[in-house]
Amino acid sequence: MLLKITNLHASIKGKEILKGINLVVNKGEVHAIMGPNGTGKSTLASVIAGRDVFDVTEGEVLYNAKNLLTLSVEERAREGIFLGFQYPVEIPGVSITNFMRTAVNEIRKYRGLDPMGAGEFLKMMEEKKKLVEITSNLTNRSVNEGFSGGEKKRNEIFQMAMLEPTLAILDETDSGLDIDALRVVANGVNKLRTSENGFVVITHYQRLLDYIIPDFVHVLFEGRIVKSGGKELAMELEEKGYDWIKQQL
């Protein structure tokens, strides 16, 4: 078992957002999370990543059988958790190359490895750029600064490829992508998929799930997972809308 969330409650500024989430992700699985705006999808992602503006008031999160909630954000990242941001942040003056080199080496240090040499690192960058079909000099530019919406998302997938996480949470990585970019992002994910890692893909569109075939689809509604099923659930949602879910509650 990779991730086990039990009865997770989390709030921000006294307002409860997550109201008892239960979710199990095993190695090799892809889970899709869908649900209306403002129901707590990004909050769930942030809480798993350890963002401290959210208070966990109840529940448990185990990752590789370890209590995740006691670890800092960077420790979780170094343990192999990656979050593809819904709204990637700009860091002016810091090139992606430099940013990734710092990240890769911090993670290596945590794992008791020596820093990666410049040559080896650049080679790895080239490989991963190919994987997400980045041909431009995007990686010489400052992190997300002046990037188009699609470039920002592609950059998130590139970073995921660089860091080779065990658990990747992709928060609406498909939003704002044109058809070609969507295919590229999905291909990237599929190539990185192994029997050893897991993905949680947050999306509003069934379309993405044509490319990344999920093992499970969950519907998050008002802070709870109210329905789970196979990939056909996504089709059904697309067809019937969220009112259908509401009626069932």
Added chain:
Amino acid sequence: MGSDSNNIIDAYTSGEYKYGFHTDIETEYAPIGLNEDTVRYISAQKNEPAFLLEYRLKAYRHWLTMKMPTWPHLEIPPIDYQGIIYYAAPKKKKELSSLDEVDPELLETFNKLGISLEEQKKLSGVAVDAVIDSVSVKTTFSETLAKHGIIFCSFSEAVKNHPDLVKQYMGSVVPYTDNFFAALNSAVFSDGSFCFIPKGVRCPVELSTYFRINAANTGQFERTLILAEEGSYVSYMEGCTAPQRDKNQLHAAVVEIVAMKDAQVKYSTVQNWYPGDKNGKGGIYNFVTKRGICKGSNSKISWTQVETGSAITWKYPSCILLGDNSVGEFYSVAVTNNYQQADTGTKMLHLGRNTKSTIISKGISAGRSNNSYRGLVRISKNAVNSRNYSQCDSLLLGDKCGAHTFPYIQTENKSSIVEHEATTSKISEDQLFYCQQRGIDTESAVGLIVNGYAKEVLKQLPMEFAVEAQKLLSISLEGSVG
């Protein structure tokens, strides 16, 4: 940067370095306090020619009529000018027998800066076995310079060997009447650097005080004079990134640069004097007057500074743009943390036609520090078609620090354009979270973000300086967030 310079730096840094190339001179101090006798004593100790003693005395007498400036945005504790020893003859530093005897905190900082073991020993005064004789390194260096007719020596040596140049130019850019600290320096300066680049010569190496003979003893009242003859070029580096401690609290240096027609001078500084402890105890007061004159047409002077040290910094590297089409540049990163105070900036005085100046200032404040940019851009009536672009950014870490901007703009003609932009920003929680989520801890994240912020300035530094300066920025801000 030329290959000569690379060779020398290689030789210098990869090999071991023999500490202490001064002959053993018995230490002699001037009596405590300042009066005409002190000034005469200093001049006599250095066997100076009459004109220099005369100059010092005039400066001293003028200083008596002056008061410390009160306009900076600084809280300066009272300074007892009669409680200072103004001159100590060069003294051999006490040699320690191994690094074990060195302050561990200092060693930790050296390690973070990536300074080699041998270099660490040198900087902390540990005796080092000689593998490469330091004298031979210096000789290679001097020979390279001599071949081009470049003079690079201590100020005292220049007084001895090139008195005419000193007499002609000393005080020509920063007269002793300029300000309180310049007057004080002119009266009691101990030593410093002198540099002369002949006509048409492009200095093939970065000139660094690091290589200069007797560099260890520049003292608290340093004096530098750089003369760039027609069509010449020189890049000059001052200071070092390793933390520098000094028992003297008051430092008042003067730097003068003269650039003739078509000459270019690039002056880079990394200042990392002891800033005091976390509670604001101790630390150096750094009151510096730096000014260059673009005397000939098409000349150019660039100041680049990275200021991380000192308890109090008062410093405005400036350019007088006298020659037509001359260019002045000022690139600055000033970091203040804990209780540090900095009031720094520049003056660009446009006198010639078509003169251009650029000011890029990046202030970074953390802790309970205060960081001010103060700049003057004056475009005189005759400086037609001149341009200035100023950009002054402040970055705040935490909410107990202060950032202030005092831009003064005076334009006396209509054909010139002055642009001023200013921003204030904070490191956002979103940026930190983004970095942390990639496995980067808070301190490294702050270092990364701050270096990105300062990039425009850092890229102006010579390569080997830039890498160290980057590390220095991160280290200076440790513990300032989270």
